[in-house]
Amino acid sequence: MNRTNWLLACCAALVATLIGCASSPASTPIADATAANPQLTTLNKLVQDAGLANTLRGAGPYTVFAPSDEAFKQLPKATLDALAQDKAQLKSLLSYHVVAGKLSTAEVQNGSVKTLQGAALALSKAGSYVTVEDAMVLQSDVPASNGVVHVIDRVLVPPKK
Template identity: 40%
Template sequence: MNRRFALKTAAAFGLVGLVAACDPMAGGNDIVDIASSNADFSTLVAAVSAAGLVDTLKGDGPFTVFAPTNDAFAALPAGTVESLLEPENRDQLVAILTYHVIPGAVTSDQLAGATLDVATVQGGTVKVDGTDGVMVNDATVTTADITASNGVIHVIDKVLLP
């Protein structure tokens, strides 16, 4: 009886280990947690919060987020970010932020060598060019494949505008 219990327990642990190995996004920090822990994304985190999208981006997903850095936001015309963060401009802010998100977890190796038009959560499309690095519209992916529990983050050097 004890030997049968031990074999069943070992088989169950082996199955759990196999499932965990096949799901690299199980557990860990979600997209918002990762962005919040990186000072280079403080403007993005403030914008996501002002837009009321924190709970969405902490959700199950999976999502692929093209995440502009603080420098990318700073390159926008003077006063743009401050204006977008005002409550009366929330709809415009939501549209811009959701334009940076595509459904599913898409890694750079899936984009390598391809040129695609990809639908965003906002409803528009972005042109992704993976033929020489990865470009999204006119933004360059500077850091790819930051794995979160609910998707993937690709750092970009420009803010995408719908």
């Protein structure tokens, strides 16, 4: 291979690598990463309704414990209807699922972490299993440019103040 062909091949490989990086999930912020996940359509709608999308597109980093659509189906319809009517309560509930800082599964330790809502969440890890309060992490370490998302099987309810 002559020098020109070698340079062209190297440039093509570099461009392919850069395109691959640009389209990877880690290049999108949390709000867009959750919107692209088919398990999180309810969460995505509620994040939009609560006005949290811009926060989850911000610099962060954040860790989001994201309830799956199945988790939201476990809530009584009356609870979801009440949240739809009370944006402050909806924002509080959703903020209870967000922690400042990027916390991968490997970094989870038994203990508690403070949420953006202000209350603490209890985290527990046994081997590769992680729980958040009474929720189990179903899908861990979904990458985002401003943090990480862990899909959980329950909606977490903040303690009463």
